[in-house]
Amino acid sequence: MSLYILYGSQTGNAEDIARDLASRCEEQLGLSDVLCDTLNSQKKTITEIKAHAKMLVVICSTTGNGDAPENAESFWRSTKLRSAAKDLYLGVKYAVLGLGDTNYDKFCHMGKAFHKRIGELGGEVALELHCADEATGLEDVVDDWVQKILDTIKEVMSADGEAEATTTTPATAVGVDAVSTVATNLALSDEAAPGGSEETPTPAAMNPEAVAAPTKST
Ligand SMILES: Cc1cc2nc3c(=O)[nH]c(=O)nc-3n(C[C@H](O)[C@H](O)[C@H](O)COP(=O)(O)O)c2cc1C
Numbered sequence: 001m002s003l004y005i006l007y008g009s010q011t012g013n014a015e016d017i018a019r020d021l022a023s024r025c026e027e028q029l030g031l032s033d034v035l036c037d038t039l040n041s042q043k044k045t046i047t048e049i050k051a052h053a054k055m056l057v058v059i060c061s062t063t064g065n066g067d068a069p070e071n072a073e074s075f076w077r078s079t080k081l082r083s084a085a086k087d088l089y090l091g092v093k094y095a096v097l098g099l100g101d102t103n104y105d106k107f108c109h110m111g112k113a114f115h116k117r118i119g120e121l122g123g124e125v126a127l128e129l130h131c132a133d134e135a136t137g138l139e140d141v142v143d144d145w146v147q148k149i150l151d152t153i154k155e156v157m158s159a160d161g162e163a164e165a166t167t168t169t170p171a172t173a174v175g176v177d178a179v180s181t182v183a184t185n186l187a188l189s190d191e192a193a194p195g196g197s198e199e200t201p202t203p204a205a206m207n208p209e210a211v212a213a214p215t216k217s218t
Contacts, residue, residue: 008072066106
């Protein structure tokens with residue numbers, strides 16, 4: 001099973017962070033099965049994530065007025081569909097880093113939206129959502145997040161199938177404290193999809209702000 005690091009990046013920040021993380025996973029953690037690519041690279045094979053990914057890390061900026069970067073747009077369209085299978089990410093542990101700028105109204109909108117939607121589709125939060133703010137310096141959050149996500153990846157990727165199978169709660173199996181109330185809140189949400197229709201969700205209905213997740217690490 002692989003580690004998937006997927007990014008959505010308009011001007012290269014999220015891509016740089018993703019590629020740096022992938023290198024660290026290989027060099028520091030000795031992982032050999034790391035896929036690092038754009039979110040859109042998965043658009044036609046979204047179901048393969050569940051089949052092949054033990055853990056999914058999404059790093060996504062927000063552009064325009066709360067919009068997905070071009071290289072994440074079609075993946076987001078597939079993910080937000082009301083008709084998306086409710087178990088699309090079942091068994092996949094995931095973490096999201098959002099990049100944004102608090103000078104914009106919809107701060108880190110896409111990071112929040114991905115975090116919420118992947119949880120609604122069965123994903124299990126391995127590390128709580130972190131949102132980095134370009135207005136104050138992305139590194140304030142990113143540096144801390146990189147350390148935390150490396151620890152989390154190490155725990156998740158080293159938990160073998162047997163250990164998981166003999167443990168009643170997957171969160172305990174991987175020793176991840178951060179499998180949090182966020183996941184519970186998301187799972188309980190009865191919003192079938194973020195939006196009033198499959199193709200054009202209204203920003204109000206998407207409302208990722210409602211997710212009870214921290215927007216910044218402390
Ligand atoms: C044209 C433009 C629109 C943006 N819109 C938003 C936005 O709506 N919300 C937000 O939080 N950040 C917004 N940002 C800030 C970017 O998300 C931020 O600069 C991020 O670091 C870019 O990462 P990237 O290089 O991976 O795309 C915008 C930036 C630009 C240049």
